[in-house]
Amino acid sequence: MKKKLVVLTGAGISAESGIKTFRDSDGLWEGHNVMDVATPDGWRKNPELVLDFYNQKRKQLKEVQPNLGHQILAELENYFDVYIITQNVDDLHERAGSTNITHLHGELLKVRSTKNENQILDWQDDLLIGDKDQNGHQLRPHIVWFGEQVPALEDAITITEQADFFAVIGTSLQVYPAAGLIDFTKKGTPIYYIDPKPIKIPNLKNPLEVIPNVASEGVQIMKDKLLTNL
Incomplete structure (x- = not known):
């Protein structure tokens, strides 16, 4: 065995x-404050910014090995x-x-429902406002943000x-x-x-x-x- x-x-x-990582002295991640793009509060305040951030990360992932x-x-x-x-x-x-x-x-190439965290989908392309689960709820990145379980x-x-x-x-x-x-x-x-x-x-x-x-x-x-x- x-x-x-x-x-x-x-x-x-x-x-x-x-x-790239964000654990540098300036606390920035790809030029963004981590609190703006990796917290539930950031999502509530500006979901478009959060989605754009992870869309860019998803594109970058396809370029590395x-x-x-x-x-x-x-x-x-x-x-x-x-x-x-x-x-x-x-x-x-x-x-x-x-x-x-x-x-x-979490995983960059997955998304999940904002209402049901167990409803997880594979996702390769951009995620946009208006992309919804089967029950009509907005999808979000399948990422564990700061402050989440x-x-x-x-x-x-x-x-x-x-x-x-x-x-x-x-x-x-x-x-x-x-x-x-x-x-x-x-x-x-x-x-x-x-x-x-x-x-x-x-x-x-x-x-x-x-x-x-x-x-x-x-x-x-x-x-x-x-x-x-x-």
Whole structure:
């Protein structure tokens, strides 16, 4: 039976494919204040702006490709039961070939009803005011905005609790509740932390190996270490 490798990924792994992040010093995301385009209040105030923002992000997504970090994680399914828990809303893990992916913060290529959050549709093109569900309710991006509940969190916790190995790749561990997943690893679970600017992780109960590299380099290093221990 294959051992279970659970991987928490964040913006750092997609940044190498050319997807910009907003966690810079200016707090802007593609020139927009995050509160204007990634909160329920921003949606209420100016839904056209929010829709245009995600339409542009959707177009950008079609122009980028998975990088070596994504690809190696997919290859690791040959050796482990790999479960990806991602904070990213892109589909680069899917395109690289990973098969078990939990999106904590939603998906850019899906939309949902504003009245029924469980009514989710695949969506490739622009989403506009007037695009409605089957009951006549406006559709919105299938994105977990700041201040909203994270529906996939319970599934992510259950997956994390079963990990034989746990990896953190390209995330600042500053965004909760995702950052708290590491605390649900069972005692003795080896943890790999891949980030070019790693932070100190307080009160960690399990063995930690820090790999201070960008994701594509760090995932290769982690792969070599994991396969040595098989």
